[in-house]
Every structure is written in structure tokens, then in C-alpha cells.
Amino acid sequence: MTEPFLVAKNIAKRFGALTALSNVDLEIRSGEVLALLGDNGAGKSTFIKILAGAHPPSEGELVIEGKSVAFSSPKDAASSGIATIFQELALSENLSIAENVFLGRELKRSIFGVPFLKRQEMRQRVDGLLKELDAHISDPEAPVGSLSGGQRQAVAICRALNLNAKLVIMDEPTAALAVAETRKVLALTRRLAARGCAVVLISHNISEVFEVADRIVVFRRGRKVAERLAAETNHEEVVSLITGAHPDVRALEKTN
Amino acid sequence: MSAVRQSANGVFSMNGREWSLLVACLLAIVIFSVASPHYATSGNAATVLRNSVELLLTGLGMTLLLAMGGIDVSIGIVMGLAAIAIGRVLGADGNPALALLVGPLVGALLGCVTATVVVLGRVPAIVGTLGLLGVYRTAVFVLLGGQWLSGLPSSLTNVLATTVLGVPVPALVIAIAYLIIWLALRRTPYGLHLLAIGNSEEKARLSGIPVIKTRFMTFLISGFLTGIAATFYVATYRNVEMTIGSTLALDAIAAVILGGTSILGGKCSLIGTVLGVLLLRILQNGLLLIGVPSLWQPVVTGVLIIGVLGFEAVSNRLPLGLIQRARA
Ligand SMILES: Nc1ncnc2c1ncn2[C@@H]1O[C@H](COP(=O)(O)OP(=O)(O)OP(=O)(O)O)[C@@H](O)[C@H]1O
Ligand SMILES: [Mg+2]
Numbered sequence: 351m352t353e354p355f356l357v358a359k360n361i362a363k364r365f366g367a368l369t370a371l372s373n374v375d376l377e378i379r380s381g382e383v384l385a386l387l388g389d390n391g392a393g394k395s396t397f398i399k400i401l402a403g404a405h406p407p408s409e410g411e412l413v414i415e416g417k418s419v420a421f422s423s424p425k426d427a428a429s430s431g432i433a434t435i436f437q438e439l440a441l442s443e444n445l446s447i448a449e450n451v452f453l454g455r456e457l458k459r460s461i462f463g464v465p466f467l468k469r470q471e472m473r474q475r476v477d478g479l480l481k482e483l484d485a486h487i488s489d490p491e492a493p494v495g496s497l498s499g500g501q502r503q504a505v506a507i508c509r510a511l512n513l514n515a516k517l518v519i520m521d522e523p524t525a526a527l528a529v530a531e532t533r534k535v536l537a538l539t540r541r542l543a544a545r546g547c548a549v550v551l552i553s554h555n556i557s558e559v560f561e562v563a564d565r566i567v568v569f570r571r572g573r574k575v576a577e578r579l580a581a582e583t584n585h586e587e588v589v590s591l592i593t594g595a596h597p598d599v600r601a602l603e604k605t606n
Numbered sequence: 607m608s609a610v611r612q613s614a615n616g617v618f619s620m621n622g623r624e625w626s627l628l629v630a631c632l633l634a635i636v637i638f639s640v641a642s643p644h645y646a647t648s649g650n651a652a653t654v655l656r657n658s659v660e661l662l663l664t665g666l667g668m669t670l671l672l673a674m675g676g677i678d679v680s681i682g683i684v685m686g687l688a689a690i691a692i693g694r695v696l697g698a699d700g701n702p703a704l705a706l707l708v709g710p711l712v713g714a715l716l717g718c719v720t721a722t723v724v725v726l727g728r729v730p731a732i733v734g735t736l737g738l739l740g741v742y743r744t745a746v747f748v749l750l751g752g753q754w755l756s757g758l759p760s761s762l763t764n765v766l767a768t769t770v771l772g773v774p775v776p777a778l779v780i781a782i783a784y785l786i787i788w789l790a791l792r793r794t795p796y797g798l799h800l801l802a803i804g805n806s807e808e809k810a811r812l813s814g815i816p817v818i819k820t821r822f823m824t825f826l827i828s829g830f831l832t833g834i835a836a837t838f839y840v841a842t843y844r845n846v847e848m849t850i851g852s853t854l855a856l857d858a859i860a861a862v863i864l865g866g867t868s869i870l871g872g873k874c875s876l877i878g879t880v881l882g883v884l885l886l887r888i889l890q891n892g893l894l895l896i897g898v899p900s901l902w903q904p905v906v907t908g909v910l911i912i913g914v915l916g917f918e919a920v921s922n923r924l925p926l927g928l929i930q931r932a933r934a
Binding site for chain 2: 402404423424425428434436438440441442443444445449450453454455456458464465466467
């Protein structure tokens with residue numbers, strides 16, 4: 351087997367007295383869709399925020415393509431090829447779609463050392479991306495605040511695609527979507543993986559997860575309690591892993 | 607939100623809010639002309655424009671600060687400190703070249719101090735700049751020793767009260783400042799970053815924007831502009847009194863929100879700020895000429911701020927149908 355794109359070793363995260371994550375070991379492989387499951391508050395978003403450079407871990411190490419990395423900002427993670435669609439989307443409602451897609455990594459030309467925006471080029475790239483996503487947005491100049499939940503999701507996905515990332519992380523990308531849009535996002539995750547991209551998908555919808563995931567990891571109370579190949583498990587087992595009714599999880603939680 | 611889009615089109619393009627400000631300015635001029643025989647004179651017009659110079663410069667800086675979700679209530683006293691520095695340099699040898707440099711320099715330095723407290727020290731801007739205001743007020747008192755700095759040499763005045771190709775130097779400097787800030791705001795990544803931070807600092811951070819650098823820069827720019835304002839102040843009045851700049855922050859904040867910049871950040875209008883400054887100064891001057899004591903000027907400004915913010919709060923809370931009906 352090839353070397354994983356990213357290895358998380360013994361990751362822990364504390365917010366003051368609250369331990370949101372402890373002892374998480376995880377491997378993320380290129381060309382694979384990895385689903386992260388777990389109850390509300392299990393630590394899924396916290397974990398991916400560490401991968402995205404938004405939180406520094408309290409303990410542990412991230413290794414990307416064999417090299418240890420320490421992200422001090424989301425920009426660092428982006429330059430390592432990690433694109434993240436956060437649960438809260440992190441879009442600027444007052445800016446346009448194109449401005450949001452390129453925010454923080456604008457296309458610019460230097461005139462007398464001053465970086466000027468290449469608005470035209472950014473517009474064209476975004477039009478192309480929106481077409482590729484088959485997203486129906488009538489006015490790309492409209493502020494993102496005036497878009498529907500699904501349209502905003504499309505903008506956030508454009509942002510991630512625009513990075514040409516090696517790892518795309520999506521935190522509950524389908525939570526706000528209607529049936530047709532959900533299908534599009536799920537098809538997209540498969541397409542990204544087929545392209546050789548690593549994909550991490552967080553979702554509470556287990557049937558959705560079985561449709562697209564190669565591997566399933568379950569978090570519970572800040573710890574990774576199970577990892578299964580999607581082909582070797584089933585809906586019921588995953589539910590019992592999430593709720594803690596599964597004997598493996600009980601055994602694990604008894605020993606600690 | 608529409609202001610963001612519409613103002614992005616051109617350097618001086620205006621939206622509905624901005625046109626109404628222009629109409630309000632003209633209306634005020636007509637009313638004051640009728641009410642006072644001394645009003646509609648070229649001398650008085652020059653006075654109003656002259657009185658707007660410092661407020662225009664600091665107002666542009668305040669526009670950037672508010673758009674970013676920041677604020678600075680200490681700009682008046684910062685202008686005072688810069689003015690004292692300029693006065694000392696002038697008093698020493700009257701060298702105008704050095705005097706021209708020292709204002710922007712002190713302003714930028716004090717902008718760095720503010721940024722250190724507010725941005726690096728993470729003290730909320732309103733509290734941090736209020737604290738600095740207290741400290742600087744005593745500093746001004748100590749530096750002036752309870753007396754005015756007066757009778758300064760006219761060397762600075764000779765440079766700044768001239769015209770270049772028929773354009774007064776203050777107007778030229780303001781136009782250049784306006785153009786540079788407009789370009790930075792609408793044509794460079796800095797402007798996008800500023801507006802994104804004003805919308806939500808956390809989202810801006812998650813988007814990979816250099817939040818700390820952008821915020822620091824903006825306080826520095828505002829300080830620099832305040833230093834230029836101090837230079838014009840000293841050149842015009844040739845003295846520095848204890849109460850220098852005491853209403854500058856209030857006036858600047860009023861003019862900027864009058865112009866359509868959101869007090870909550872994320873949205874701004876530079877042309878709106880210019881019109882807001884003019885309206886404020888026209889009202890203050892006109893009321894004085896029709897016999898309202900100058901003591902009442904801050905009252906007018908305060909009522910304007912409360913009126914604008916109150917109106918915006920109410921109109922945002924009204925059901926959409928009601929607003930549309932009111933507009934129709
Ligand atoms: N910035 C923060 N400061 C303090 N506590 C936090 C912070 N972020 C998350 N937490 C806490 O960490 C724990 C894990 O939260 P997290 O958001 O990772 O859960 P989640 O698995 O994503 O849940 P959900 O399915 O509801 O999105 C929670 O108890 C949460 O309150
Ligand atoms: Mg979450």
C-alpha cells in the first residue's frame with residue numbers, strides 16, 4: 351500500500367478545562383473518501399479544524415507526505431494542499447461570490463509593487479467552477495449573504511475546488527441541501543477521489559455515508575472508537591458504534 | 607450591502623444614500639442662505655471648506671476602521687500630540703521641511719501604539735482607544751504645561767496655504783488621499799480583507815486572511831492621516847490649545863456613519879464620508895451664523911449619530927413589506 355497523504359498521530363485538543371479530543375490516530379489516503387461519524391460534540395469539527403490549521407493541537411503531530419508539519423494558520427494548511435469547507439462555511443456575507451472564492455488567495459498583478467486584483471480573471475474562473483458544479487446562481491456579483499443555504503454551500507465548494515487541493519475536507523456539506531443538491535455533492539466527493547484527491551466527509555446521514563465512503567471512522571467523546579472499511583460493516587453496526595452500544599466501544603470505555 | 611456593490615463601480619459613483627446626503631447639503635445651504643444674510647458669501651464657503659480639512663482626512667481613516675469593525679475615539683488627542691510635536695519643531699528653527707515630516711511620523715507612530723494595544727493586545731478597540739485617550743490627555747497637559755503653544759512661525763503656513771495649478775494644497779492632499787484609499791479599498795486584496803474582517807473576524811481568519819497584519823496596518827494608516835491633519839491644523843491656526851481635537855472623534859464617527867458606513871463593520875462608503883463631513887460642517891457653520899451658540903455643536907452631532915443609527919435600527923427591524931411600501 352502507498353504512503354498515506356496525511357497521518358495524524360496522538361492528537362489531543364483542550365479548550366481550557368474541556369478536553370475536546372484525545373489520543374486520535376488517523377491516516378488519510380489519496381483517492382479515498384473517509385467518513386467521520388459521531389454524535390454532536392464528539393469532536394469531529396475540532397479534529398478537522400486542526401487539520402485545517404484553524405486550531406493548533408494541544409498534543410500530537412501531523413505528518414503530510416512523510417514530513418512533519420505545524421500549521422500556524424489556515425493559510426499554511428492551504429499551502430500544504432488542504433482545502434476545508436467548514437461546518438459554519440466561513441464565507442463573508444458582504445462579499446460577492448468571486449470575492450469569496452478567492453478570498454485570502456486573490457489573483458493579482460503588481461503595478462509599481464502594488465498588488466491589484468485581477469477581477470476579470472477571478473470572475474471567469476468562478477463562472478467555470480460554478481458551471482462544473484452545475485450550480486444555479488443567477489447573479490455571481492450578488493453578495494453571498496443574499497444566497498440560499500444550498501447556493502452558499504456551492505460557493506464554499508467552489509472555494510475548495512479552486513485550491514486544486516490534495517485533501518478536501520467537508521464538514522456536514524449536505525446538512526442544508528435539498529435532495530438534488532445532496533446528490534450533486536455526493537457525486538462530487540466520488541469524482542474528487544477518482545481524481546486522486548483525498549476526501550474527508552463529516553455527516554450525520556449514515557446512508558449517505560455508505561453511498562460514498564471507502565472507510566468509516568467513528569468519534570465518541572473526543573476519542574476515535576472505531577475504524578471500518580465501508581464494505582466490511584453495515585448500518586446497524588455503525589449506529590451502535592456511534593451510540594456506544596457496540597461491545598467494542600463498551601470494552602474501550604470500561605478500560606479507561 | 608448595496609453600497610458595497612454600487613460604490614465599487616467608480617471612484618465617485620453614488621447610491622441613494624449618498625445622493626440624499628448631497629441633497630441634504632444643498633437644502634441646508636438654501637435654508638441658511640434665507641435665514642442669514644451673512645451665510646451665502648464666498649468667504650463663508652471658504653471657511654466651511656477650511657474647517658473640513660482635518661475632518662475629511664481623519665474621516666477617511668475612520669471609514670477604514672469602522673469598515674473593519676474597529677473604531678478609534680482617541681484621534682482628536684492624537685492630532686493634538688502630533689500638533690505639539692510640529693509646534694516644537696517649528697518653534698526650534700522654523701524649518702518647514704522637518705515640520706512637514708514630523709506630523710505624519712508622530713501620527714503613524716501613535717497609530718502603531720494603538721494597534722499594539724488593540725490588535726496585538728486584543729483589547730476591544732473602543733476600550734483600548736478610550737484608555738489611550740485618557741493617557742494622552744494628561745500627556746498633552748504635561749507637554750503644554752497648562753499653556754497654549756502660540757505664535758508659531760508662519761513657515762509651514764507659507765507652504766501649505768498655497769495653490770498648485772490653481773488648486774489649494776489641502777484640497778490636493780485630500781484628493782490624493784481619497785484616491786489612494788479608494789484604490790486600496792476597491793482594487794487591492796487589502797480592501798477585500800478589510801471588509802471580510804468587518805463582516806466576521808473569525809470567518810476572515812478561517813479564510814486564510816492575515817487578520818492581524820490587516821488590522822495593524824489600518825490603525826497605522828488612520829494614525830498617519832491624523833498626523834497629516836495635525837500638520838494642516840498647525841499651518842492654519844499657528845497655535846495649539848489645550849482643547850485641541852476634543853470633538854474630532856465624535857465628528858468623524860458621526861460623518862462616517864452618516865455617509866453609510868456600517869458601525870458594525872463590513873460595509874463602507876468613501877464618497878459618503880466626504881458628503882457626511884460636508885453636511886456636518888455646513889450644519890455647524892450655518893447654526894452658528896443664525897445665532898445658535900457654538901456650545902450646541904456637539905449636541906447637533908450627537909443627535910445626528912443617534913438619529914441615523916436609530917433610524918437604521920428601526921428600518922432593519924420593520925417587516926420587509928412595510929419598508930417596501932414606504933419606499934414605493
Ligand atoms: N472554540 C472552542 N472553544 C471551547 N470549546 C469548544 C470550541 N470548539 C469546540 N468546543 C467543544 O469541543 C467539543 C467538540 O465539539 P465539535 O464541534 O468538535 O463537535 P462535533 O463532533 O463537530 O459536533 P456536531 O456534530 O454537533 O458538529 C464540544 O464539547 C464543544 O463544545
Ligand atoms: Mg461539527
